[in-house]
Amino acid sequence: MTKSFKIELPKIPPDLKRANFQDIYYEEDPYLANSIITDTAIDNEELDKLVLSKVTFKNVRFINASFSRIDMTDVLFENCDLSNARFSEGIIHRVTFKDCKLIGLNLTEASLGNVSFENCIVNMSDFADARLKQVIFDNSSLQSVNYYECKFNKVKFNRCDIDGADFTQTKLKGIDISTCTFDRINVDIGNLEGCVVSPEQAIGFAALLGLKVKS
Template identity: 25%
Template sequence: MVTRRATGTGGGPAVRGARRPDLRLPPLAPWADAELERDGDYDGLEFQRADLSGQQGGGARFMDCVLTGCVLDETGLGRARVLDSVLDGVRGVGTQLAEATFRDVEFRSPRLGGAQLHGAVLERVVVRGGKLDFLNLREARLKDVVFESCVLVEPDFGGARLERVEFIDCALKSADLSRATLKDVDLRGAAPLEITRGLDRLSGALIGTGQLLDLAPLLAAELGIKVEGA
């Protein structure tokens, strides 16, 4: 387990670093079907630039798969299980992933808008690059998740549980942490770090000195502190 410490604080409080997926994919066969199937079983397949817009694959299982350049506009994948897989350059609007499970998964440069992952489970997941707009992670569980070199615009973590989650060289804009529970969450690599709701839920998170200064006016307002110049 990686342990990260704050610098310049005399040792400071430690946070446990996220465990990353260790993917070793087997030789893959091309996906030859025209449409996804509900509760389908996809094992060792490569989905190459497939347009899956509007298709319904709820409850499907993807194991040892690679999705490259696929279009996921309004694709229905509620309660799907994505295991030991890579999603590379996927893009879509309104992708339905409610209560889906992602375990040992890498997202590479995704471009998703309004993806619905409420109630989802993410464990040992890396999101590297890309942009995620209006990501709905309400009531989701994130454990050992890394957001790296990506932009998150108005992500909704309302009621979610985040444990060992890292933000590295990320932009986190207008995040909602209402009712969220944070444990070993490292926010130091988020710039900007913008939290519109749920400032009171930052217990269990690690931020930098500069971030604290940026958040100070909002924290003062949250606590009802009036601040005036000398």
């Protein structure tokens, strides 16, 4: 059995100031805090080591934005489009993605802690070599997501579509995928030990081992 856990939600004050993303270009270092940004497009922007603290984004588009080595703490993305955005090598702590489109999001070598993906489309995103601690994927589409050689610690997949996801070289001990749907996933048999699956899923994994299950 897996132990249930809770994540820390973003700690965002109610009295955020309205801001424009372009405001950060006037800072010596790219930094934005205690702000809310709504109804705008931040496409194709490129910044290294961007720092965000206590920020809410609503109805914002970040298509093809490149924010490598981003540092985010206490941030909410709601109804945003981050398709093909790049957060590689980022530090992402107490961040919620809600009702967002994250197709092709690059989180390679990132460190995620207390992060939730709620009702999101995360298809074809790349988490390769990332570290995920206390992360929840809830009611989201995770088709063909790359979790190659990830480090999982208290990661939950709840009612997600994980068809085509790649968990190669990732240990799934303590990970519960029993409520998820998939026709095929890539996984190392040796790393399945301790993974929680449904009876139907167990039959499929048994076939990978060459076993025949009698009804």
